[in-house]
Amino acid sequence: MSKCQIIRPVVDLLDQPEGARQRQLIWGEQVTVKDKQGGWAQIVAAKDGYPGYVPSAALAAAVQTTHWVSAVATHVYTRPDFKSPDLHSLSFGSQVQLLSQGERFSETPDGFIPTPHLSPLELHLKDPVAVAELFLGTPYLWGGNSRLGIDCSGLVQASLLACGLPCPGDSGPQERALGNYAPPNGGNYRRGDLLFWKGHVALVRDCETLVHANAFHMAVALEPLQPAIDRILAQGDGAVTAHKRLL
Known part of the structure; x- marks a missing residue:
């Protein structure tokens, strides 16, 4: 078994390869991979123990995430500029690793995210x-x-x-x-x-x-x-x- 994380904005968690959606996982979520065959990974979600299958291409080796998306949604940009091309749209709860943090944009390995849309992993909301x-x-x-x-x-x-x-x-x-x-x-x-x-x-x-x-x-x-x-x-x-x- 190995530790991986989701590298797609949203991926369906299926009951079997090519099967029915049971739940979804979002960017940065941690999973344990139990098996890989034919382009599919059998996984267990770290957040709740939910089992299922996702495409192997939706996974990468786990890294230490530092922040989560606390806005309802955000974009990942190619540069720290809101007019630059956007690469991904991330949903509330997505987890990312910050390389540097600026007043307006923070850099991740996958692009730049508006800093006001991010919170440290240890920060929890109240309501x-x-x-x-x-x-x-x-x-x-x-x-x-x-x-x-x-x-x-x-x-x-x-x-x-x-x-x-x-x-x-x-x-x-x-x-x-x-x-x-x-x-x-x-x-x-x-x-x-x-x-x-x-x-x-x-x-x-x-x-x-x-x-x-x-x-x-x-x-x-x-x-x-x-x-x-x-x-x-x-x-x-x-x-x-x-x-x-x-x-």
């Missing part, structure tokens, strides 16, 4: 809901994990990881792993609470509003809390299965 709100309007994509497209559990994971909180990749494991307190009587909603349904998860923005990536809006959207609960029940997707609070 998962504020992170989720960065993604408002992002298209819904089943299994998505980036600003280009994201699903409900991908949004929750990105929001919690940015705040230094471990988080599985799928809503089922999230329901089992997250929160050691369940508010009583299906009420008492507080900012940052998590509501779970079978196959879905949402963040409570305030006592009257959810923020979630959902297939009804086909985007990350704000939705009135109780009408959302009623809508999901009416469309046949069931009642809330858990209300969790992170302490």
